Amino acid sequence: MSDEHSLSRRRLLKQGAAAAGAVAAGTKVAAYEESAAAQAPAISTARLFKAWISRGTGRNRTTLQDVRLRPISGRQVVVRTEATNLCYSNSALVLGLTDPPAAGGAAAANSLAAGTADMALIQGHGGVGIVEAVGPEVRRVQVGDRVCVSGTPQCGSCYHCLRGRADVCQLLGRNLPADFVPIAETRDGTPVYANSHIGGLAELMVTFEEWVVPIVSKAPAVDLGMVLACVSVAGLGATTSGTLARLQPGSTVAVVGCGPLGLSAVQGARIGGASTVIAIDPVRMRRDVALKVGATHVLDPNAERNIIEKVRSLSAGPTSRTWSGGRDSGGRRSGAGADLVVEAVGMELAVPKVERGPDPSAILPVQQAYEMASSGGDVITTGLIRGTIALPAFLFAIGGISHHGGQAGGTNPMRDIPRYVELLHSGRYDTKTMVTRAVPLKDMLGAYEEVIYRQAVTVIMTA
Ligand SMILES: [Zn+2]
Ligand SMILES: [Zn+2]
Numbered sequence: 001m002s003d004e005h006s007l008s009r010r011r012l013l014k015q016g017a018a019a020a021g022a023v024a025a026g027t028k029v030a031a032y033e034e035s036a037a038a039q040a041p042a043i044s045t046a047r048l049f050k051a052w053i054s055r056g057t058g059r060n061r062t063t064l065q066d067v068r069l070r071p072i073s074g075r076q077v078v079v080r081t082e083a084t085n086l087c088y089s090n091s092a093l094v095l096g097l098t099d100p101p102a103a104g105g106a107a108a109a110n111s112l113a114a115g116t117a118d119m120a121l122i123q124g125h126g127g128v129g130i131v132e133a134v135g136p137e138v139r140r141v142q143v144g145d146r147v148c149v150s151g152t153p154q155c156g157s158c159y160h161c162l163r164g165r166a167d168v169c170q171l172l173g174r175n176l177p178a179d180f181v182p183i184a185e186t187r188d189g190t191p192v193y194a195n196s197h198i199g200g201l202a203e204l205m206v207t208f209e210e211w212v213v214p215i216v217s218k219a220p221a222v223d224l225g226m227v228l229a230c231v232s233v234a235g236l237g238a239t240t241s242g243t244l245a246r247l248q249p250g251s252t253v254a255v256v257g258c259g260p261l262g263l264s265a266v267q268g269a270r271i272g273g274a275s276t277v278i279a280i281d282p283v284r285m286r287r288d289v290a291l292k293v294g295a296t297h298v299l300d301p302n303a304e305r306n307i308i309e310k311v312r313s314l315s316a317g318p319t320s321r322t323w324s325g326g327r328d329s330g331g332r333r334s335g336a337g338a339d340l341v342v343e344a345v346g347m348e349l350a351v352p353k354v355e356r357g358p359d360p361s362a363i364l365p366v367q368q369a370y371e372m373a374s375s376g377g378d379v380i381t382t383g384l385i386r387g388t389i390a391l392p393a394f395l396f397a398i399g400g401i402s403h404h405g406g407q408a409g410g411t412n413p414m415r416d417i418p419r420y421v422e423l424l425h426s427g428r429y430d431t432k433t434m435v436t437r438a439v440p441l442k443d444m445l446g447a448y449e450e451v452i453y454r455q456a457v458t459v460i461m462t463a
Contacts, residue, residue, distance in 0.1 A: 095445070263290060343383055
């Protein structure tokens, strides 16, 4: 290697370094970084915020506290909460009617909250709000964006996301105590964690970018909080996303269970052009709401002697005769039964102060949901239940029924959540009838009682 060569190489490197330095100082690269790569640096604001902290056991395990935000980094996103729904699935843990089981053992296997009794945890699993800060690796949103913090994450690169099942993204199950990172601390320095990497029952949600969906909307926070509530997303997902089953215009839909999830499925069935929407719930007030938001028929499971036959008779339609003009041979037949059944009951977490359903475990309604589907029909189950389901074996093959399970009714968050916002904008999703009341952060705990005792359809907390 000649001296000249090495000198020239050295010169070249030197020139290159100088050139790079010059460009970095100039406007060209700076502009590029601003437009494509720049994000706010990791922040350490030591910001104080109010949060409902659940810890320990018993009725008083959830208290409103001032906590201090910890520095964020990487893919973390801080969202100022505008609205969140008080989800029934969280209610017993928030109100302390159920204590989180210890880690390990049979009870733990049935609980997402196992091992969390001693953790200072912000309950909730989603909401809408404004991005306040982002970690340096965040690309999906920027400070100031309005977002839905989705109960269902979407990484966009795992096997499930790539095959169109973002509802079961690899990150969904990363929700055990060992997976949590502290996002804040209490006055005495106790680390504070966010349930499901989200929280919601606080002025801030600290999450990761995979849980955040940017939305473009000027709609009031309560309306957005309603249509993008975990339960509404699941009901709309089951009926409009097409991920699990496709609702065809003119078809017959039965919705078993009319909490906010089932009522959103009723709305989705109406939006999707179903000709008959049969809503089933023991609570009269909920059946009344179902009629207002799109049900063509409502049934009380406590009053029906045979609810499966009743649904079949309501959905028999023009194909109920074996031959045109001939006599019906009876029995189970094509067209008798709903083309799509959405089950949205879920097990009872407390004895309701309104009409009680026929089976607190909600196993029975799942069995009935399956049997009220038409041959060739689809059943989507969304309710959280525990136990074993027994079904007539002959239906499993020649019954021709397809069962689909999924998180969030198969919602693919980045694709579908903006669509749900448009359903709100166009007036096709009715939020006014769905929100029993909206409460400020400080009144959360009292309002949650109306949720667990099923006196409210939906309560939205604003912060
Ligand atoms: Zn929920
Ligand atoms: Zn994924």
